[in-house]
Structure formats: structure tokens, C-alpha cells
Amino acid sequence: MISLAGRDVVHAWGKFVFTGVGLGLLIGVTLTMAGVYRGMVDDARVLLNNSSADLWVVQKDTLGPYAEASSLNDDVYRSILGMEGVARAANVTYLTMQVRQRSRDVRAMVVGIVSGEPGAPANLIAGRQITRNHYEAVADVASGFKLGQLIRIRRNDYHVVGLTRRMVSSGGDPMIFIPLKDAQEAQFLKDNDAIINQRNRTSINPAFNQQSVLDAVLDSQTSNPYVNAVLVQIRPGYSAEQVAQPIRQWKRLQIYTRVQMEQILVAKLIATSSRQIAMFLVILAIVSAAIVAFIIYTLTMGKIREIAVLKLIGTRNRTIASMIMQQAVGLGVIGFFVGKVAATLWAPLFPKYVLLLPGDAVRGLMITAVICVLASMLAIRAALRVDPAEAIGG
């Protein structure tokens, strides 16, 4: 038996291809939306991977440095280093801010690190690691900064000495690593007028009316002994929970394992965004189904006389239904491949990372096929209701 659907598609290929391309662009948007979600999850994982930590020690009753503000004294890491099972521990600060390069502003996550310790960028694609205590930076290539450029963070200029790739915050902002001390200063640095005003207010306060006390207070007001977290690497043979438990108990600090931190990032930090994307995907799926249904219904209605003739000359209902369903699925397959190619081509142009997974593509193909089959039901119902008598005049 010849394929009626195939012959019809070949006969009216232009109509099918152009309709398929239109549908494909819609499917491309759907696949891209899924890719945006995957990219967000991947960004979160990359953030954790790049920190090369096994445990995150943060302020008590907070969710850690990525989800909410956390402040620890910068000497806490010393006592953590003394705990059993801890191999390395290092302070780290995170601050999302605008970084200037000449007249250009880049939104970036500025990370204060101790070079060579957990939190520092593991792999560079160009240049070198930070070796000086001040005014050197390693930037992610997504920031657009180049080696040797001067960038301005708050009131200080930094030399870009190294470049990394895929070092981004959970929000997708490129990371810029600077020495910890500089980052601590940058976090709480006030403008000059504010500093002068605060000094004046403090000096006229009778409680500080003694030079040594006043100097100490002023000094404390202009320095920042806080960090956002301590990143911990554990010794081989110890489990994360085994090391975390005594720190939690004796230091009265919040401590998260990698699994817990991933849970915070994926389930809490990007939960609203992922629900937003899921809603968008559902709407796109419904719109795609409606478009396929409308197209197939219109194509079928254009063939009513032929369908009546086919029924009159003895064609079975299932042959006619199969023809319509095959055309709907064919349209979906054309649309899917156009969408896949379109999504692959335009994904790199997006400002945030879009991760197109083969598994999502396979799922997308199956969902497209199911949607097309369901969407063809309306046209099949209409075709099966065609009276073969319509082929006979009068």
C-alpha cells in the first residue's frame, strides 16, 4: 500500500516545509527555554565545582554566601583548620557589583580569595594566578576583559593578570577574583565624605573622649574583619558530615555539605525562575499544540472532497486517520529538527549560559510527537465525519 501521507507531503512540500519552519521556530524557543533552565542549574553547579570546597562554613542561621548575606570573623578559619578531618580552610568573600573598564560597566561577582587556597580559580585559560597581595585580578572571559587591562573596583584599579572560563555566579554573572584583603575593603568601603562625617560624629561623642579609645574606634570603623564564608577541604578518609558535625557543635556555625549547598542553589535560589520557565514551557507546548491542530485541521478541511472520494471508493477510516496522523507527526518532526538547529545556532548568542542537553532534545522530540498526535485528533474526527455521499453531486 502506498503512503498517502507521504505522497501528499511530497506533492505539497512547500506548504509543509514552510509550516514546519514556522512551527520549528516555536519549538526552537521551547528548547531554548529548557536550555536556559539547564544553564541556570549548570551555573549553580559550576559555582560549587569552581570553589573546590567540600564544606561551606557560614554565619549561623543563614543559607550561606550565595543565597543570603553571611558574615563571619576572618579569624574563624584558623580554629576550623584545627578541627579533625580538615585539610584546608580559607576565607572567601562574594560581592556582586559593577566593575568598570574605562567607560564600560560590567556586572560581575567579585570574589575575594587567598591565592592557592580553596575558592581560588583552579584552571586558567590565559595568564597567571594572583601572586601579589593587592591590585591584581583574574577575570572570567565572559566579562569581556582582556589580559593586561586595568579594571576599576570601587576606588582601586586592578590589573587583569589571568583569565578563566565558565566561572560564573548562580545568576550567570562572570566572576572576578581579587585578593581577599582588597575584597574585604571593597565590601564595606564608604565614600570620603561619609568617612569624614563619621569621624567627626565619633570624635565629638563624650564616650570616646580619650585619644587612645578614639583611635581604636576610628580604626575599627574603617577596617573590615569580616568574610562571607570559610571554604573547607576535608582530608581523604573523612566524610563531609563527619567533619561538619563537630564544627556545627563546637563553633556554633552553620555548615553545609556540597549536596546541601547544591540543594540550596537549585531548589531555593533558582526555584522561582525554574517555575517561571516551567510555566513558559507549558504555555509554549499548548500554543504549539494549538498551532499544529489548526494547521492539520485546515489542511484536512482543504481535502474534504478527496477524503469523500477516498471513503466512497472503499478506503478504510483507519487509513484516512493514519494519513492525517502521519502528516501531523511529519510536520512535528520537520518542526523539531528546524527548532533544534535554530536553538543550537542562537543559543551562544544569549547573554547567559544556555545548555542544550541531548536528553532534553530526545524528550522534546517525544513530546512533540505526542502533541502532534493529540493535535491531529480534531482533524481526524472531522475527516471521519465526512459523508462519502459528498463525492456524488446533487
Place this chain on the structure above:
Amino acid sequence: MQSKGIQIENMRKRYGAGDTAVDALKGVNMQVNPGEVVGLIGPSGSGKSTLLKCLGAVIEPSAGSMTLGGEIIYQDGWIINDLRALRRDKIGFVFQAPYLIPFLDVTDNVALLPMLAGYSNRESRQRAVELLEALDVGHRASAMPSQLSGGEQQRVSIARALVNRPPVILADEPTAPLDSERALAVIRILNQMAGQFDTAIIVVTHDEKIIPTFKRIYHIRDGVTHEEVGEARPIN
């Protein structure tokens, strides 16, 4: 003994019920023998289309009997369950417009019927090509319907009607869109095919040009047929 070809006795068809009931056929009798071509003529609303639909097993008559190819298929109700297969195997249709399937080439338009009847693609196409040759459109076998002239399309539709060797062909105004010359050519082909394949052919027509070419004509008026037998004019 039941005749081959088609025979109907006292066929009635009522649409609706009660006060709004309309009797479209009020006891139609007709017999067309194998190899014979008869005309069925009548004014609009006379019941031609209803009769054609009943003969084509598209609608169910209300009463009467119908014998097709020597087999009783209707006796105050369908005796055969699978009307779709009946139409496919025992009845050929030629329409006013050829109604060829636009996305199939000429050969497959004809071969589709034997394929639907379960013949292999090869055998179906072979039968189609033979018929197309016989109808003088063999040279257009691979063309698409849109590439054919009106006369060629009508010959292909005749080939489609004949390909399963049905005992009866119902032709609904087959010459309406054609000029005199082509119209007469179609009637000549139908006569030729009726003789060659031993098929009974009923031609519903208004076409004054071809009415004289029938030896037997059934006039239908107000749901009743009257037979007229005369001398058929030879077709040049």
C-alpha cells in the same frame, strides 16, 4: 435466476418521518444488464441523486430489493455488512468532475483501488497501466492529475472505476464539463469498456448531446422511473 449486472425492484426512499417525511423514491424498478450502458435522466429534484446514492450503497433505501452481480445485497435492509468493501469491489464511480487524488500520479490514482482491495503494489500498478493503455492515456501514466486535460482526467477516472472489474459502474454527469467531441468520446469509451469488461453502466445525465446515444433510457420523475427503449444513435 438472478441476472448479473444490476437489478432493483420497487426501491423506495423516505427522508424524515411523520408530517415532514419526503418520499424521494416511490418504487423504482430498473435492470441493467452486463455490457449495457443506460441513461438515467430527469429534472432536478426528481430523485436522480437519491437513486444514485442508493445504488452506490452510500445511503440506505427504505424498502425494496437490489441485486448486484447476481447477488442480493439489499432486501428491505442491507444483507451485506461491509458496504465499504462492497463499494470498493462491486461498484465503480465516475463523477461529474474527475475527482482524482491530486497528490497521487495517474497510475497510483488507478492502482489505489486494487491496493485497498489487498492486491500487491506491483500487481495493482500492472492492472492500472493496462487499463490506462486501453483508455489511451498510458502515455500519461506518471503525470500528476493537474497536468492532464479534462478529457484525459475523465478517462483516468473511468480507468479507476473499472480497475477492480466491478459488475456495475455509476457515472454521475460524466460529460458535464466536456465539449461535444470529448463528451461523445467519453460515452464511446464507456460503451467500449462495458462490452470489454461485461460491466453494466448507468449514466446519469442532463446532456442533450449524449442522450440520443443510449439505447435504453430511464426517465425519473417524482421518484418513479419510466423506461424508454429506442434506437441508439451511432457515436462517430
